[in-house]
Amino acid sequence: MTNSESTVNNGVNVEALLGAREALSDAPEAAQFSWRASCEWKKGTHSRTVVEGYYGLGEEHSHKTSFSFDADHPETFAAEDNGATPVEIVLVGLASCLTAGIAAVAQHRDIQIHSCKATIEGGMDIQGILGVDSEVRNGFNGIRVHYDIDADATEDEISALVAQSQKRSAVYDVVTNPTNVTVDVN
Amino acid sequence: MGSLRKTTTVIIGAGHAGLAMSKCLSDLGVDHIVLERGQVANSWCAERWDSLRLLTPNWQSRLPGYSYKGDEPNGYRSMPEVIQFISDYANFISAPVQVNTNVLKVRATEYGFKLLTSQGEWECKTLVVASGACNIPNVPKIAKNIASKLETFTPIQYRNPDQLPQGGVLVVGASATGVQLANEIHLSGRPVTLSVGEHVRVPRFYRGRDIKWWMDASGLLDESYDEIDDLRRARRVPSLQLTGSKNPIILDLNHLSSIGVKLVGRVAGMNEGSLQISGSLKNITKLADLKMDRLLDGIDEWAEKNFLNGEIGKSERFKTTNVDESPSLAIDITSGEVKTIIWATGFRPDLSWLDVPVLNHKGEIRHNGGIVEYPGMYLLGMQFLRKRKSSLIDGAGDDARFLSKHLRAYIDGSLT
Structure with missing residues (x-):
């Protein structure tokens, strides 16, 4: 368990996270967060999405700076390729969420990570999005993530880090479980 | 409805946990009654499937002053055997059980607690909730x-x-x-x-x-x-x-x-x-x-x-x-x-009768190792109440021994 004499440093403030967990289990209303993004169409399949503010702990917050994400489609799709495709951005979200989780869980378990690299791949049959075959789903037919991790731990301990990070990951949950999506228009 | 009866301690539930507590309170000379909605070991009689056997071997169901004496220590009890075991224990310790008494409401009073039951009212200074973790x-x-x-x-x-x-x-x-x-x-x-x-x-x-x-x-x-x-x-x-x-x-x-x-x-x-x-x-x-x-x-x-x-x-x-x-x-x-x-997605306790402000936002009783936040109230038989074995029949003894002493000290006004 983490203690003040520990020399393990993955750059994660576990004490703060554990403190938050303790505080929020007695004040569930403060745990209600709302994450937001605003997206504007540019041209063709190109859009720019900006992430700036979010709500949590009972009040509005801003990121230190606003972040913007260009999304487009590659030339294979007769587009201009001004950014990653939206499905690639989903992979970015999943890989970065799992990786953050691995670092946090490792810190909590007193495991020093030296390097942690993931490759992620989502398979897709585009007959779905093109409307060629209505039995083919639009989304990924499967996602594979491969981790290469160098850490001061046994193979089983490293496997357990990766498994625990999936168990606690928001994006893993978003991808593996259904979510109600409501879209309206002015 | 009968008249108001008084006792020092009411134990709700005559399963293994309530009975273990009854034995410990008797040993400490604390006057008490065990109220049971049905029969002794009611959940085991009425709420389990036919083929179920205990997950713990026979030797492992040790209750205060009582343990397995048969010739199959490594076997697993069938439901009729569990019911027999718990009923035998109730007889062995001469537990003061009042059966067919459904607790409808419990509220705090100046004296302690007042219970409305299907068989009249009870008043007590201390209360032990041993009504089970798997009711609903x-x-x-x-x-x-x-x-x-x-x-x-x-x-x-x-x-x-x-x-x-x-x-x-x-x-x-x-x-x-x-x-x-x-x-x-x-x-x-x-x-x-x-x-x-x-x-x-x-x-x-x-x-x-x-x-x-x-x-x-x-x-x-x-x-x-x-x-x-x-x-x-x-x-x-x-x-x-x-x-x-x-x-x-x-x-x-x-x-x-x-x-x-x-x-x-x-x-x-x-x-x-x-x-x-x-x-x-x-x-x-x-x-x-x-x-x-x-x-x-x-x-x-x-x-x-x-x-x-x-x-x-x-x-x-x-x-x-x-x-x-x-x-x-x-x-x-x-x-x-x-x-x-x-x-087969798990169970939770039924505490709908409990009108004492001790529940958290998830409807669970707030307690510290079975000592409920409200003075004079105790909890038994819950998962990891005091030890990893607390939810087992084998775990009730240690928990009841500890909590009965605390309860006795509370009555005596000698809690430190």
């Missing part, structure tokens, strides 16, 4: 939408496969209840799909001994609530994936898939006529495999230190759980393939 089946919200389309059962309603229509059965939950029901229903000729959420995989036997022997001998079951890293989580860990049977087997997911039970992920939602299944099955089984190996590593270490290596079987590891490359992500409940759903 925890079914997910979507169960409501499904009830009209399929036969549905909770483990409290289920008795045996003959109750179910012919055709497919979806068992939701892969802890002790889920794997046992999946096994017997599949063997009855009804094709079973098992929806697997988080579970605790352990082998029934390891190195020639019952896993419960190892957990007891190595001190794991005696781990205390104030030494545990994440108590909130420890109190929610699902039941061990075990079965107690006449001819005991290792009833794990590999065994179930080998006999033809189909494994799918956790039920995550419902969309029109289709149950949506989580894509996390691989990770769920991986977590359980790794966790089992950690338990077995700990047992091996303990065996090594305690010079048991010559007397016991060789260390071994079990096959990792085998799941399909791409398990189904949806189950169509309108196709007729599945006729029945069984929700």
